[in-house]
Amino acid sequence: MRWSHLLLTAGIIGAGVLSACAPQIDDYAVNVIVLIGINIILATSLNLVNGHTGQFSLGHAGFMAIGAYASSALTIYQGAPLLQAMGGGVFANNALFLLALIVAGLASALAGLIVGVPSLRLRGDYLAIVTLGFGEIIRVIVQNTESIGGPRGLNQIPAFTNLFWTFAVASVTVYVVANLVDSTYGRGFLAVRDDEIAAEAMGINTTKYKVLAFVLGAFFAGIAGALYAHYITYITPEGFNFMKSVDVVVMVILGGMGNIFGVVLAATLLTVLNEFLRTFEQYRMIVFALLLILMMILRPQGLLGGLHWPFKGKLGKKAKA
């Protein structure tokens, strides 16, 4: 058995064990840990797009929103009949939740496809603004759709999320991304990131890799959104605005674009830091902003960039005119 498979299994079992211990841990800690898990998923999925493939996406919160709303619409409106059909009880609940997660992922993946198509022709700056625009459009659409609550939000979402689901999904996400990056696909992503024109010239179908990156990133973001929705049990369009996308971007940048371990660490660190620095909220964003600027000037490869993870960091070596 390959190492990675072993560890994936360990991750999932670990998640299960943790979940079983949950009643022993106080609610607040559980809250923070779940948020850590969700942020890990968000950061890793964005890393695939921004870090490994070099496509700068600023609309990740939009994909999260789609996943959150799609899964909630399912569990709220179709939940009861489906649970009945499955015979009720814990098994049915979890099966429904799994279905909801998959629906969330697919819905967001579809959105990722829609966003990915225009991205084909665009570079760097333009792409960033377009993805931002898509994120905003998604938010505005949700806000104007009364059937999913509009600005008043959606509440009474069944609380299906627990530590098991969060970290099982997180483990799967990290596993998939790590394996992907280490495969032929990974080479493709990196080729696109390093020099798109050269890659095309070498016969690599850059279109395919760019769209794949977007779709996968969106898929996992959607699942993260579903997990979030079924934990907080109340979602509003405002919770998925540009600032949320920025939060995830900061995690990816801090961790080092393209560095899976770094990004997981950054996600954890930033979530925990948010709790400790709650009293300094006024300064939090200022500190983040300064951090972004300083990091870009002094250490663009992120906190752990130097570990050459998993490939030698190429950032900083190419200079486009």
Next chain:
Amino acid sequence: MDDWGRFLQQLINGLSQGSIYALIALGYTMVYGVLRFINFAHGDVFMVGAFAGLYLHRWFTPLLGVVPGFGGALLILAGSMAVCAALGILIERLAYRPLRSRPRLIVLITAIGVSLLLEYSAQLIFGPNRQPFPDLIETKLVGGLGGLVVKNTQVIVLAVTVALLVALRFIVMNTKMGMAMRALSFNPTAAALMGVNTDVVISFTFGLGSALAAAGGIFSCMLYPQVQPFMGVTIGLKAFVAAVLGGIGNIPGAALGGLIIGVVETMVVAYSDKIGISSGYRDAVAFVILILILLFKPAGLLGKTEREKV
């Protein structure tokens, strides 16, 4: 008011809103033209300009006593533009210059960082609340146009936008500095070899662009007298779309783009019931336009397709 009258009125509304977008778009397009980089923080310089105007008015009105409306407004405008020009040059010096040879993505992230820094610092310093902006010029309706409502401030803003546009074009086409800017936009290396002092030209560009943003801020406050730390976010994005619509790097294009977006937005709201979508979709209009233009004519309305050389 009949349908035709209403249409004209909405057109005026749209042009008035659009002229603000145009002013800010000018700055975006200039900086992009010379440096090939989107200054994400531009919208926030607009905000700083508005606040500068607010505080200048607060501090200097006692000093100036009662300077006749127009003169006082002009002084405040000039003061605010100067402050923002300085700010723009400072930002360029500290945050963008060290990254000049780096990939565009890194500079973009830095720009986002600068933008957030400006927004949250403003929130810390000025407080998160909206504050009223004083009336620099008394708003009067321009008479004699039948049922149409046109405010003198709207006319002033539109006129000044056109004037600034002409002045900008003059600077770029007919002055030595303008020639240097154009040289830099064609080929920075060659320009440097030809003796152009790159640093000075870039600083000048930033300063000029920021001054324009400040003007946008003051005029926006003339039309909509309210300031708050995040006022530059949405408007900055829409102005960016305007610049792209007109052809990024193209100065008249930016103005055109701004006016078009202003009018389209207003029309969407005005005829929202006929189109069948809620007027709450107003903000999405600019982004839809952006996506459409990038899909069908990425060079923009007045731009030329650029060949990327490797």
Next chain:
Amino acid sequence: MKRTVPLLATFLMIAAAAFTGCKKTDSDAPATEIVVGEFASLTGATASFGQSSHKGTQMAVDEINAAGGLLGKKVKLVTEDDQSKAGEAATVVRKLISRDKVIAILGEVASSRSLEAAPICQQSKVPMISPSSTNPKVTEVGDYVFRICFIDPFQGTVLAKFALSKGWKKAAVLTDVKQDYSVGLSQFFKEYFAKNGGTIVLEQNYSTDDSDFNAQLTQIKAQNPDVILASGYYTEAGLIAKQARQFGIQAPLLGGDGWDSPSLVKVGGTAMEGNFFSNHFSGEDQSPLIQDFIKRFKAKTGEDPDAMVALGYDSAMILADAIKRAGTTDSAKLREAIAATKDYPGITGKISLDDKRNANKPAVILTIKDGKFKYVETVAP
């Protein structure tokens, strides 16, 4: 080996985080204090509301402690900031309940954040009192969730009744689609107004932070309404009024308690004269209770209290009153006592909680005259 480290790291981090001192501890609250939790938006987009509400609550707690506390113990107020952000309310409320072991929660001003916190309070059986969330769904979450303000259906109806009573038959509605408060208010206004002889001639929308309303106002002007409902917050209301007057629209504007702020007149200026809005209390009310409150607040902070301050104050006082009546901080008994609140003389009116745990109390209609809020009339439920 490359893939293993990320997974291992993920796993290790879970383990580490889980055991960093978060074993569930039994309730060991010091017997000398009653700990009450408050969550509010002290920073962020709606900071002004949160700060006002907090000031009122804090003053109430200070006064209670100065008078000897409750049940012989001092009251400790633990306040957490939810940064006006979604997701944060749930986290801080969980912290207040599980770490600070509060016996009750006060908050929040915004319905969206109350909706986030309510299920948690309900599940943990910690009574929650919202000072000013008006979305009906908040108290529907469960019987441990209360509010001491009126709800959107009531406020919308009040405004509609008032408009009809003034003989205004044609109304235009301008809604802030980004705010659930505004959407709710508009909805209930429209319902009552249309059912009782009025006609809604036009509905228009805008978003929070918009500054240009010319397009919407042009449409509205063409319909020539008798009155315009601007159901959003004061942040846009001032500009709306100004632009409406510039367009030559003479019809008065109507608003809800979201208009309550000194900024309203500062931005709106003379355009605000003659407009009306519903509120929880009027600073003009000559009753000694209110005048004394205003004096005390001014002495403490140097500012005049707004409705949020008054509501924050009342929410804490009602909680204190319930604790006194229950004679204990036991959650079930406390819940009973709060639910039984009847005719409590609050700053914001005589408050009785109905069986839906909403406050049954009158609203006041205020108008703006000479730049000040003036009392017009009281509308009973």
